[in-house]
Structures are given as structure tokens and as C-alpha cells.
Amino acid sequence: xxxxxxxxxxxxxxxxxxxxxxxxxxxxxxxxxxxxxxxxxxxxxxxxxxxxxxxxxxxxxxxxxxxxxxxxxxxxxxxxxxxxxxxxxxxxxxxxxxxxxxxxxxxxxxxxxxxxxxxxxxxxxxxxxxxxxxxxxxxxxxxxxxxxxxxxxxxxxxxxxxxxxxxxxxxxxxxxxxxxxxxxxxxxxxxxxxxxxxxxxxxxxxxxxxxxxxxxxxxxxxxxxxxxxxxxxxxxxxxxxxxxxxxxxxxxxxxxxxxxxxxxxxxxxxxxxxxxxxxxxxxxxxxxxxxxxxxxxxxxxxxxxxxxxxxxxxxxxxxxxxxxxxxxxxxxxxxxxxxxxxxxxxxxxxxxxxxxxxxxxxxxxxxxxxxxxxxxxxxxxxxxxxxxxxxxxxxxxxx
Numbered sequence: 001x002x003x004x005x006x007x008x009x010x011x012x013x014x015x016x017x018x019x020x021x022x023x024x025x026x027x028x029x030x031x032x033x034x035x036x037x038x039x040x041x042x043x044x045x046x047x048x049x050x051x052x053x054x055x056x057x058x059x060x061x062x063x064x065x066x067x068x069x070x071x072x073x074x075x076x077x078x079x080x081x082x083x084x085x086x087x088x089x090x091x092x093x094x095x096x097x098x099x100x101x102x103x104x105x106x107x108x109x110x111x112x113x114x115x116x117x118x119x120x121x122x123x124x125x126x127x128x129x130x131x132x133x134x135x136x137x138x139x140x141x142x143x144x145x146x147x148x149x150x151x152x153x154x155x156x157x158x159x160x161x162x163x164x165x166x167x168x169x170x171x172x173x174x175x176x177x178x179x180x181x182x183x184x185x186x187x188x189x190x191x192x193x194x195x196x197x198x199x200x201x202x203x204x205x206x207x208x209x210x211x212x213x214x215x216x217x218x219x220x221x222x223x224x225x226x227x228x229x230x231x232x233x234x235x236x237x238x239x240x241x242x243x244x245x246x247x248x249x250x251x252x253x254x255x256x257x258x259x260x261x262x263x264x265x266x267x268x269x270x271x272x273x274x275x276x277x278x279x280x281x282x283x284x285x286x287x288x289x290x291x292x293x294x295x296x297x298x299x300x301x302x303x304x305x306x307x308x309x310x311x312x313x314x315x316x317x318x319x320x321x322x323x324x325x326x327x328x329x330x331x332x333x334x335x336x337x338x339x340x341x342x343x344x345x346x347x348x349x350x351x352x353x354x355x356x357x358x359x360x361x362x363x364x365x366x367x368x369x370x371x372x373x374x375x376x377x378x379x380x381x382x383x384x385x386x387x388x389x390x391x392x393x394x395x396x397x398x399x
Contacts, residue, residue, distance in 0.1 A: 002022045006018055006021050011306075013306040014374055015350070020057060023057075024382060029391065036398055057347055060346040061354035062354070067334075068358035068362065069327075070362070081099070085321050085363075088321075106329035110333045115296055117337075119296060126284075136240075139281075141282075144280050148181075149184045150182075154185075154276065159182050162256070177245035177249050246277050246280055250278060253273055310371065314371045316356070316365050328358070
């Protein structure tokens with residue numbers, strides 16, 4: 001779905017966000033999966049995370065628009081070289097002198113920041129494929145697989161926290177996964193522990209301190225029953241099952257940390273257990289990172305012309321000048337790089353496009369409303385289109 005919508009907008013010469021496409025498609029798949037399994041939509045999609053991502057995607061172009069306009073005005077007031085404010089020469093001749101190297105530097109900054117942000121998404125997608133093709137080799141991080149099986153006391157704590165505090169729709173799946181991880185730990189350790197270790201400060205379900213004699217009670221009947229069902233042969237579990245269990249438990253622990261009623265000590269324990277589990281499944285081999293870089297660079301080299309013409313010639317009423325391009329690129333590179341290191345996926349396309357529009361407005365040349373309107377329309381349509389298409393395609397393939 002993401003590929004199809006990307007190619008469609010590229011063919012039309014409309015700058016569009018690959019980030020929007022991928023996020024919309026993933027949300028569509030999660031929604032369809034929830035319907036197929038009779039789950040609540042809140043269980044299939046982490047809407048809190050989606051909201052955070054969408055806020056970054058929506059807010060970053062506004063910052064690009066304003067920032068590029070302000071930077072262009074500052075550049076105009078400080079740098080007086082006329083070559084910076086003249087359209088490029090006709091044909092393929094590059095700008096002359098220091099202006100050329102300024103643009104090389106700002107373009108390189110955008111390329112680096114683009115790779116630091118979009119590269120993370122492509123690495124994630126490649127890893128999904130790699131795990132699907134070679135699950136025995138790459139379902140678990142070869143460098144961190146020694147973390148499984150977990151220490152018995154940690155596995156018990158995970159199961160107890162999920163049983164007491166994770167009361168959302170994913171509770172059954174998370175509890176079953178925690179029971180399997182605990183059973184595997186006990187089988188490998190050669191011991192069986194019926195009474196879990198107490199939670200920090202003896203916190204009970206209400207967040208108050210439980211009496212001392214209740215701290216060693218066996219976990220709830222649902223978690224205990226699930227544990228009994230998986231004890232047999234737990235030491236020999238496939239990496240794919242372990243990967244799924246780790247993801248389920250991490251998701252359950254994450255929900256616990258977001259609940260206001262959970263005591264701070266329990267949240268801290270849940271976060272520590274998350275940190276222990278995440279490296280087992282969140283990784284990318286060096287060759288996957290190189291493959292991502294190669295795909296990003298080759299795709300840009302092959303397919304750049306349609307979008308570049310739109311950015312340089314069709315957004316503003318006049319041709320883009322070096323000062324306008326440099327302003328948009330510097331602001332865009334800073335925003336994208338910041339988002340990349342804070343873990344928020346943003347759209348390089350929309351930030352740079354908005355930056356160019358901001359520099360045009362800052363110079364007083366204005367923008368072509370028709371083209372800007374088409375870009376905004378494609379922007380608004382991307383999420384609903386990719387969500388619906390991905391959901392339908394997933395549903396059909398599932399049948």
C-alpha cells in the first residue's frame with residue numbers, strides 16, 4: 001500500500017510523505033487485525049503513540065515554513081552578495097563560486113538528516129522481511145539472545161505486574177506470553193516457584209501497600225492457569241514464539257507504565273524489565289543498515305527529477321534562488337535531525353516543501369496556489385487512503 005501510493009504521487013510529480021504512507025499502512029493493518037480477532041481498536045493500535053507521531057508530522061511543516069521564512073529574511077539582511085538572490089543560470093551550469101559550495105553543504109545536511117530519520121523506517125521494514133524469511137536466525141538478536149531465558153525472579157515479576165495492573169484488552173495475550181517466558185525460565189533453571197516475589201513496596205492492585213502476609217500470595221487464577229498450561233516442554237521454544245512473547249510482554253509493561261493509578265515503584269520496575277527485554281528483539285544487523293542506505297540513495301538518484309522540478313519551479317511564482325533553497329535546507333536539516341534523535345518520524349518531504357514555500361513567502365515572490373493546494377490535498381488524503389487500502393488488502397490476504 002505504501003509503495004503504491006508513493007509511486008502514484010511520484011508519477012504525478014507531487015511531493016508526498018513516505019512516512020505518512022508507512023504509518024497509515026501499519027495502522028490499517030492493525031485495525032484490520034483487530035476486527036479479524038474481535039479485539040477493541042485500542043488493543044490493536046497504540047493510539048497514544050500514533051497521536052504523538054501525527055502531532056510531529058503535522059507540526060514539523062509549520063516549523064519549516066516559519067523557520068525558512070525567518071532565516072531567508074536574516075540572510076537577506078546580513079549577506080549582500082547578489083549571486084545568492086538570483087535564479088540559477090539556464091541549462092545545467094551550476095551556481096558559481098562560494099554559492100555552489102553553500103548549496104552542496106546544505107543539500108548534504110538534508111541528505112544526512114533524511115537518512116537518520118527515514119533510514120530508521122526502512123531498516124524496520126527490512127527487518128520485518130528478514131525475520132519472516134529467516135526466523136531461526138533473526139527472530140532474536142544474536143548478540144542479546146543470552147538474555148533468554150530470563151532469571152526466574154524477573155519472569156515472576158513480569159507475570160505478577162501484568163496480572164495485577166494490565167487490565168486492558170491485551171491482558172490475556174500478555175499474561176499468556178509472560179507465563180510462557182516464566183515456564184521456560186523455570187524449566188531451564190530446574191526449579192518451580194509457585195509464590196511470586198512481592199512487588200516493590202508490597203503494592204497491591206489499588207496502588208496501596210498490601211499487608212505483609214499477602215505479599216507471597218500466588219498470582220491471579222487466570223495467570224496461574226496459563227502458567228500450568230505451558231510448563232511442559234517449555235525449555236525448547238522456537239525463536240519466533242519467543243519473539244512474539246517478548247513483544248507481548250513489552251507491550252503489556254508499557255501499558256502499565258502509562259496508568260496513573262500504578263505506584264511509582266511498580267512503574268520503575270516495569271520500565272527496568274522493559275529495558276531488559278527490548279534488546280532481544282529490537283536490533284538490526286550491519287548489512288541491513290547498509291542495504292537501507294543503498295536503497296535510499298539509489299532511489300533518490302533514480303527518481304528525483306519529477307519531485308525536484310516541482311520543488312524548484314512549481315511551488316513559487318518565481319524560480320527558486322540559492323538563498324531560498326539554502327534557507328529551506330538548513331531549517332529542514334535541523335528539524336529532521338532533531339526528530340531523528342528524539343525518535344519521532346517526520347516527513348522530510350513536507351518539511352522541505354514547507355520550507356521552500358516559507359522562503360518564497362519571506363522573499364515576497366509568493367506561491368502558486370494550485371500546486372500548493374494539490375500538495376496539501378495529497379498530504380491530507382495519504383493517511384485515510386493508506387489506512388483503508390492496507391486494511392482491505394490485509395483482510396483479503398488473511399482470507
